[in-house]
Amino acid sequence: MRVSVPTIPHTITTSGIPRRTISPAAAVERIADFLAPGNVTLLTGAGVSVASGIRAYRGKDGRYMNPNYQPIFYHELVDESEKGFAFRQRYWLRSYLGYPPVRDALPNTSHYALAALQFTSYIPHLITQNVDGLHHKAIAHLWEPHRIREHTLELHGTLHRVHCKRGHVVPRDIFQDWLSASNPQWKAFVDNLERTGQKPRTNPDGDVELEGVSYADFVVPACPECMLEGERNSVHKPEVIFFGESIPGQMKDRSFSDVERSGRVFVLGTTLATYSAFRLVKRALELRKPVLLLNVGPTRADELPGVEKLEISSSLVLRDAVRALLGSQASQDPTIVHLLQSGIHEPPPEDHNIISNETST
Template sequence: MRISVPTIPPAIISSATSTKTISKTAAVERIAAFLAPGNVATVTGAGVSVDSGIRAYRGSKGIYLNPNYKPIFYHELVDPSDKGFAFRQRYWLRSYLGYAPVRNAQPNTTHYALAALQYTKVIEKLITQNVDGLHHKALSDVWDAATMRARILELHGSLHKVHCSRGHVYERDVFQDWLSAANPQWKAYMDDLEATGRRPRTNPDGDVVLEEGVRYDTFQVPECPTCVIENQHNSTMKPELIFFGESIKPAVKDRSYLEIEECDRLFLVGTTLATYSAFRLLRHALELKKPVLLLNVGPTRADPLPGVEKIEISTREVIRDVVRAVLGSRVKEEPVVDKMLQSGIIKPPPEDV
């Protein structure tokens, strides 16, 4: 079995040229004009969460920020053999250390600006490739869980739930406590990291980079307690996110296609579209002759495609002004929207500033 990490074709990166510069004013006007008619579907990627301190996979040149990135693939994680157990030990140790920074991250100005457009139904549906839950946090004061499920589709799942191979689901914080209890030495190490403000390099999926020589074979992965009650021994635990080499659930795929079909235009934000699950949504929109606007800094998989209008400028520079231009007087008339446009952090990872 040969499965590779999704990436932008090298030919696109090597042929990338500097996008024609655009002023902030011109960018705001163009994006606002695109969004103003409403009924917009939006697809977001890792670039949207960078200002929340969550590092993107790829930098402005379209290549991986961590050249030694070696993710665990789906077939490795669920392998029932001893080899698979070793992969789970490696995954869960690294994810155990990396989960807290993602869990504690706060929505940034882009999350809140998009939330304002969602709240006012300019953006009818939002499809995110991110597993951090930050779009939900930005709307948590005004939408209930059912509304969020209906209006936000997590294309690649969520880091905040865990399930065993037999389908028993647990909150990630609960599973995190189980990992702490089973691994007191790593709990002490994590407490020391938090006390000193140190933070290992963390990928958007919560996986951290550890120094060479770390022993994974002593890390204990607890068994599913429901399986134990049912007289089954099962330590094959997995976060509810899509791993490389894993297929998206048919219901999620079908819904993502339907949301593209029902929209009038497609707005892509902070994504290189390297993963096919997102790229095929763009392809579907183009096949249906939908207008498409891409807001991203750096090369993307969509760059060679006719029918894609691209604006290359930092989202944080323009998105709140875009919302003000689209909504006009409604910003001050609706306190919820006004508050959203005054909310959000800007704390990108220091290495990527």
């Protein structure tokens, strides 16, 4: 399965069908009732991380908020020709600037509410399209890394690790240090951003919007491990599934297994424009499993019979839904109390900076 640039059918985004609004109180009751039987597989998307300051790709109308969005495809990133070298300069400069806001983002109230559902075993399987690692952060103080990996599947990978074309893996923070050492002028620029509290307009994949910036002088460092083995290699890739790249078979099989072993599927904060996620909903429907979708704006599943949709933001209702579901445990269990009192709510302003040539020199 290759990941292509996600789209929502034009008939959905232009249908003009009024949204079926629901009150927070009614949404809380419906979500709690849906989750009550347990054994729920959760599928999340970029909308869950908006309250953590990470912008979603699409707005409430289902269209890209950045109409000039031009992702780099997998074959472009790994191309070893001169053209591929230029693509990697573009990708890594933009990602170098965009990664710190993603790295420093904190889980929001929805992440912690979902962590409470994981901790109480209502959600044994969580599948996320997000590469920001915020689901992991929300439960990291309760579960060991191996247990988090066992119950949380990052369908599209993670920004927090990088590997070279020969398979050497390095934590992203170390790779950021390599980029800083190779590009002191851009390191100074990043330091200035952090000093002034400015944040570039960053997509969920860590890519930033740049205007009038030359990529020609940006240095992508060679892999030190390859150098020790007598090879010079500067072809690096984050452990993210790029457009045009195949999702590993093992990951695909696990995602289907998580859906098939569940009693029902809860879909949260995603337009399902990416087929790798949309096909999981279709599989659940084929198996006649109940599907509840919570999202603001149109989604690819809006016309699918069997999908129940609530048009409301998770940040408005999810914590209260978990409290309603857990009853006295939500007020008496110290761990649950802490989780339901945790999380930020800091959505990004609509006027995030677009870096231009003037601001980078």
